[in-house]
Amino acid sequence: MDDLVAFLRARIADDLAEAQKQDDERSWVIEPWRIRRDEYEGNYTYREYLQIAKARVLREVEAKRAAIEDYERSLENSRVHPDDLPTSGALLARLGAVKLLASVHADHPDYRPEWAPTA
Template identity: 35%
Template structure:
């Protein structure tokens, strides 16, 4: 799971690098889309932070499995990128 977290954070950083210049650009429609994409990156990072916090607490096995499944689901949009592993599919 640690490999997935590292890889997914790298994908989010790449998304952020790709969208940040557009968010400050002149076209309103593109700017709105870029802001939404950056908000998605932020939301996904927050979910990963919740996962990190949950690893230091005792969770019921079902709750732990749900957390792992959620993190795997976050990685699905990036399944076509290099480094994605089929074992990460939810």
């Protein structure tokens, strides 16, 4: 499963690199649910939408990293070799979560069928 983690880390790095390209002088903390509709007449500009999307991507990057670290910590504590399938319920659940995170990249050429959440 080391390859799965490496694959997911690479996709996270890709997401982060893309989000960082969308940079300007304004803060990226704008949230759609904190903006009153009448302030923007019910519509966001393309730029405002990019700000919202970037803020969300940055939070997703951190959440995905935390899930991977939780899985790796649990794997290390269980003394299961990373290439062996875990057998404990908690570790299997964490592996399932990592597989779910990776599954959004199932169309990537490096994605492997055995990483599918149902595999």
